[in-house]
Amino acid sequence: MKNSVKLVILFFLSIIAVSCKNEDKSPSYHKGEMTILTDESFKSVTEALADGYMINYPETKIKIVTKKKI
Secondary structure, eight states: OOOHHHHHHHHHHHHHHHTTTTOOOOOOOEEEEEEEEEEGGGGGHHHHHHHHHHOOTTTEEEEEEEEEOO
């Protein structure tokens, strides 16, 4: 009798342990890569903001591309 109760408890604990390992795969603003297109006159401001964001969220990579205004 005691062995069957222990088996049931062990079974439920293993189910709980397996269900807790699910990773959240939803989109996030704090991970991934992004490219920002900016005018040359805003390059320094955009780079400063991007650097600050990447310091706070190291899993995010931001690439700054500048283009002359036509």
